[in-house]
Amino acid sequence: MTLLAVERIKLFSTRSPWWCALVALATTVGFTALIVGNANEQFPATVATTQFGYFFGLAVVMVLAALAVTTEYRFGTIRTTFQAIPNRTAALVAKTVVVALLALVIGEIVAFASWGLSVLLQPDFDLALNSTADWINVAGVGPIYALAAVMAVAVGILVRHSAGAISLLLIYTLAVEDLVSLIPNIGDDIYKWMPFNVANKFLTGDGASNAGRAADAGAPLSTSPLSPGWALAYFAGTAVVLLAVAIATAKRRDA
Amino acid sequence: MIEARGLTKRYGKTTAVDDLSFDVAAGRVTGFLGPNGAGKSTTMRMILGLDNPTAGRVTINGKRYHELHHPLRTVGALLDAKWVHPNRSARAHLNWMAKSNQIAERRVDEVLDIVGLTSVAGKRAGGFSLGMSQRLGIAAALLGDPEVLLFDEPVNGLDPEGILWIRKFMHRLADEGRTVFVSSHLLSEMALTATELVVIGRGKLISQSSTADFVARASENTVKVRSPQNDRLRDALEQASAELTAAEDGLIVSGMDSAKIGEIAAENGLVLHELSPQQGSLEQAFMQITGDSVEYHTGIEAEVAQVLEPTAR
Numbered sequence: 001m002t003l004l005a006v007e008r009i010k011l012f013s014t015r016s017p018w019w020c021a022l023v024a025l026a027t028t029v030g031f032t033a034l035i036v037g038n039a040n041e042q043f044p045a046t047v048a049t050t051q052f053g054y055f056f057g058l059a060v061v062m063v064l065a066a067l068a069v070t071t072e073y074r075f076g077t078i079r080t081t082f083q084a085i086p087n088r089t090a091a092l093v094a095k096t097v098v099v100a101l102l103a104l105v106i107g108e109i110v111a112f113a114s115w116g117l118s119v120l121l122q123p124d125f126d127l128a129l130n131s132t133a134d135w136i137n138v139a140g141v142g143p144i145y146a147l148a149a150v151m152a153v154a155v156g157i158l159v160r161h162s163a164g165a166i167s168l169l170l171i172y173t174l175a176v177e178d179l180v181s182l183i184p185n186i187g188d189d190i191y192k193w194m195p196f197n198v199a200n201k202f203l204t205g206d207g208a209s210n211a212g213r214a215a216d217a218g219a220p221l222s223t224s225p226l227s228p229g230w231a232l233a234y235f236a237g238t239a240v241v242l243l244a245v246a247i248a249t250a251k252r253r254d255a
Numbered sequence: 256m257i258e259a260r261g262l263t264k265r266y267g268k269t270t271a272v273d274d275l276s277f278d279v280a281a282g283r284v285t286g287f288l289g290p291n292g293a294g295k296s297t298t299m300r301m302i303l304g305l306d307n308p309t310a311g312r313v314t315i316n317g318k319r320y321h322e323l324h325h326p327l328r329t330v331g332a333l334l335d336a337k338w339v340h341p342n343r344s345a346r347a348h349l350n351w352m353a354k355s356n357q358i359a360e361r362r363v364d365e366v367l368d369i370v371g372l373t374s375v376a377g378k379r380a381g382g383f384s385l386g387m388s389q390r391l392g393i394a395a396a397l398l399g400d401p402e403v404l405l406f407d408e409p410v411n412g413l414d415p416e417g418i419l420w421i422r423k424f425m426h427r428l429a430d431e432g433r434t435v436f437v438s439s440h441l442l443s444e445m446a447l448t449a450t451e452l453v454v455i456g457r458g459k460l461i462s463q464s465s466t467a468d469f470v471a472r473a474s475e476n477t478v479k480v481r482s483p484q485n486d487r488l489r490d491a492l493e494q495a496s497a498e499l500t501a502a503e504d505g506l507i508v509s510g511m512d513s514a515k516i517g518e519i520a521a522e523n524g525l526v527l528h529e530l531s532p533q534q535g536s537l538e539q540a541f542m543q544i545t546g547d548s549v550e551y552h553t554g555i556e557a558e559v560a561q562v563l564e565p566t567a568r
Binding site: 001005006009010013014015016045071072075076077079080081082084085086087171215252255 | 305351387
């Protein structure tokens with residue numbers, strides 16, 4: 001608990017988490033307002049459409065998480081941290097937990113703010129959260145942000161440089177996963193198992209939250225063969241493995 | 256008490272620290288002296304468990320750093336004053352450190368007061384001058400009221416007032432019975448601060464002794480004499496088998512102390528206008544001893560030696 005308090009003090013005694021949280025909220029909610037505001041009979045608003053912008057917030061949250069570690073390396077405070085807490089595993093796990101919890105909270109705020117705004121903008125469409133699929137699509141954004149933050153912290157520990165870690169994360173999430181599907185023959189099969197594609201499976205499932213409509217009314221559905229539950233487990237597993245590798249590396253190398 | 260035994264650190268083919276063994280005694284200021292790149296900082300980082308030694312071990316009160324419970328309460332260190340997040344306030348920086356080792360929050364105010372930063376405690380550390388950063392670093396080192404303190408080049412880049420402050424501070428810490436291990440590449444600074452010296456060059460131990468011994472051994476002692484009866488004095492001294500060098504207005508005598516020279520002059524009824532012991536500058540002496548162990552030779556040692564001619568004390 002002490003270590004969590006330490007990381008909480010560290011995280012909130014700088015301004016960047018607040019800015020990142022604000023940016024995540026503004027971009028996601030703003031984009032949702034654009035999409036949902038322009039909904040009509042042909043492209044109706046659904047619960048899935050209200051979360052169309054979740055990816056923007058995800059990118060910002062990953063930047064926040066990566067910065068939480070890389071700034072420590074940049075300013076040398078990681079050495080002060082390891083000096084105060086020689087058990088590097090404990091120190092880094094505590095940092096990851098605090099960052100992930102913040103990401104979870106940001107995710108829930110972003111998701112419900114997007115949904116709430118959509119309800120206000122389009123009172124005529126049925127946006128009530130009637131089913132498990134609806135609930136997962138909105139409330140599930142928080143856990144996905146949290147797990148993505150864990151991955152970003154892991155990448156931050158491995159790369160150590162802010163610019164490097166952030167570009168790696170953004171290029172991966174924005175381009176690499178989609179480009180994999182372009183590989184002839186095996187591309188689609190590999191893409192089915194790419195983590196963020198799988199995360200999307202957890203959120204949107206088989207499109208129930210999109211009221212069974214075609215993909216053009218919401219984000220494209222995931223090609224993952226996993227059930228939503230297993231999809232979340234797979235995404236979480238990826239994050240944990242990545243973090244374990246990062247911590248093992250940090251323990252071995254000189255601070 | 257710090258004990259290093261066979262401490263070695265290699266980076267690829269470069270050996271930064273080479274089979275280094277030394278002791279830092281409790282309750283004293285021990286200087287850690289070496290030219291730039293001699294491996295001082297690497298050794299300090301290994302003491303703190305930040306860098307893993309390739310071989311050997313270093314212990315503090317018989318324990319390795321990571322075996323210490325709440326290490327900030329045993330060892331305080333200032334390795335780099337800039338290791339602070341620039342957007343975090345001085346107080347927040349100390350707060351998280353205090354929290355991590357379960358140090359009472361009022362101790363933060365105490366150490367801020369000790370280093371004189373109370374009035375700027377809420378300001379961003381990024382706006383601090385080097386002197387203020389250094390004070391913040393010292394506050395952080397003192398936070399856990401530790402019995403062992405490590406400082407890496409604490410006076411580097413400070414103005415004379417800051418240097419004086421640090422110097423007094425070290426003495427105060429040692430007077431309180433703490434073990435202080437402070438590195439520097441300036442022997443003259445160490446001569447004023449440290450009572451014991453660990454001298455290294457190119458990662459190897461050159462000597463471990465008291466500062467007085469090292470300085471005495473290091474500096475070549477000569478005596479300058481001036482006399483209106485210069486020739487007779489020269490003869491008298493040569494008879495007593497002193498080594499003489501002619502100076503512009505007198506003689507430089509080596510191998511004989513000033514008392515003996517005075518006695519010889521008196522026996523011969525010679526008038527002396529000057530009889531002054533000369534001490535080779537500490538810098539020069541230090542260069543002599545560590546001469547072969549400077550990491551990056553510039554080929555200008557001869558010029559430097561000229562610039563640093565012996566100065567009268």
